[in-house]
Amino acid sequence: ETASRLQTLLMWVYLAADPPLRVDQIQIVWALQDGDKSMEEVKGKPQFLKLDTIRKYIRECWGTLIVLRDDDTLWLSHQSVRDFLRQLFSGQGREQMPAYGITVKEAHRRMASTCLTYLCLNEIRELSVPGLPVDNNRMIDVARREIIVKNYLNGYQFLEYSILFLGLHLRESNMDSGQVDIPGMDGFLTTGSGALKKWVRAYDLLKRSTRGKCE
Secondary structure, three states, X not given: OHHHHHHHHHHHHXXXXXXXXXXXXXXXXXXXXXXXXXXXXXXXXXXXOOHHHHHHHHHHHOOOOXXXXXXXXXXXXXXXXXXXXXXXXXXXXXXXXXOOOOOHHHHHHHHHHHHHHHHOOHHHHOOOOOOXXXXXXXXXXXXXXXHHHHHHHOOOOOHHHHHHHHHHHHXXXXXXXXXXXXXXXXXXXXXOOOHHHHHHHHXXXXXXXXXXXXX
16 A cells, blocks of 8 residues: 555656645545545545645655655655656556556556546536636636636645646547546546536636637
8 A cells, every 4th residue: 555655646746737736635646546426435535644644654754755845745856756757657667666667658547537536526516617707898807717716626625636637637648549448537428427518617717818708
């Protein structure tokens, strides 16, 4: 379990699309597994560690690899660690260190699966996605949009990442080849699940340009 936890931590800190990741996001990543149905279920598992426990793990066990800063963000400790991970997350690394090594495509497949599972949790599927606020000229109201987005994401520490970077992890997993089976994808695409539709709306809310009219 310790080896798996470290592999997952290194994978996310090294390959995350929008570093730095925070401790509360790793808390979710470590506990979330394909098949989880609700946040309540995730938080009830022994893998869902307290934040202070995670901080202690990182500082005392893996401090030579990962730096935990005062703002709770996680960073690779040195360029040499990045160079080591570049080799670890390759076919050669998987052969030499089977407990930790993994190919980049497989890593992105796992990361995509984590995002998919999170987006399909009951609490996330039931979360209403607000519409874009517009002024009298049908222009996006930037100030109101920032407030709406903040309120929408509040309390869901892995929601913004999952919305913004699911697509990237799917692409990097070589999903377009048609040969990649990603856990959680079937449930995400199931007719009537609503998860896919809400993801599209949420992505639009977070990424829509603030210029031009909102039609």
